Structure formats: structure tokens, C-alpha cells
Amino acid sequence: MIIGWILLAVAIALEVAATISLRMASVGGSKWWYAGVAGGYFVSFSLLSLTLRTGIPLGVAYGIWAATGVALTALAGRALFKEKLTRKMLLGIGLILVGVLLIELGSSHA
Template identity: 50%
Template sequence: MHPLILLAIAIVGEVAATVSLKLSEGFSKLVPSVVVIVGYGVAFTALAKLLKQGFPVGVAYAVWAAIGVAAVALIGALFLDEPFTPVMGLGLAMVIGGVLLLELGRTH
């Protein structure tokens, strides 16, 4: 499978699991609790397959984590009534910038 597809699957699985972790209310709600387990399973399986194909672990983890953090923060702000301030936005921009620099450094 194409590396970027595996990375996308890993990100979607991790984001779904992390958001569901909040919705599970301490694993007291069945459906979100199941999504947590399945989502993290999908995420780590896809990430493992990606790394097995020779994708650099530092870049894979940086992209996976940065996009996951950004997505969860935005989902929290848009759908879960969590705060999102301009300073938080700047922090996310810096994380994404750092990932881009990691990728650029790999190619030079």
C-alpha cells in the first residue's frame, strides 16, 4: 500500500480514538470505548506497516503526531466546546512548521 495512504489511515485511526477517549467518559460508554480500542489498533497497525516499508520513523511519527494534535485540537474546539485561542493556533502552526523542517532536512 502507498506510504501516504498508510500514514493517512494511521492519522484517522488515532484522531478517532483520541476524540472517542473523551467521549467514552472514562470508558463508561460502550460505543466510544470500542472506537478507542479499534482506532488505536488501526493507527498502530498502519504505522507499523508504514515503518516496515522503510519510511523514516522520525518523519512518520512527526507527521502522525502533528496532524493528530492539530486535528484533535480543532475537533475539540469545533464540536466539544473546548477552548482554542490565537496562542494555541500559533503553537499548532509552529508544530506543523517543525514537521515541515524535518521533512525538508531529510531531503537535503
């Protein structure tokens, strides 16, 4: 099942990269950024599908993929684009991390 977690981690990284590419394309960057958007999302969803084939439950895989993607995208926005990251947003990221942990702990005892 370790391969499933590796696939999920790569899927998350590609989803975040695709979202960053979308930001780059939308602020007047090269239109080639759209290739990164389409490719990143396509491969990310494909890897998420492969993750499910390894036996990781849908609720766990999708929950971790979506939540972690949101948290990492917010942090990347701050690091790369100097976007605002308030205390409430940081609290939200913390809650996401707790939620992901609880989803994982809950699935391992089911």
C-alpha cells in the same frame, strides 16, 4: 513510497478518531465508544508500523503522526465540543505545521 504516505494519513485519522471516541466515552456516552478507542488506536499503530516498512524513516513518520494528531485533535475538540482554542494554541498549531514541514524537507535531502 506513496503508499507509505497514504498509510500514515489513515493512521493519523484513526488516532484522532480514537481520541475523539475517548472524549465521547468519558462524558457519559455509551460504553461502546471504548471499542472505538481500542480499535482506533490498535489499527493506527498497526498502520504506523506498516508505514515504516515502506521506507519512511522512523523520525519522520512518528514525528508527523504525533504532531499532526495533536493539531487535528485540538481542532476537532473546538469543532465538536466547543473547547477553547486560544491564540497561543493556534500559534502552537502553526508551529507544529512548520515543524512537520521541516522534518519532511530535512528527510528528503538526507
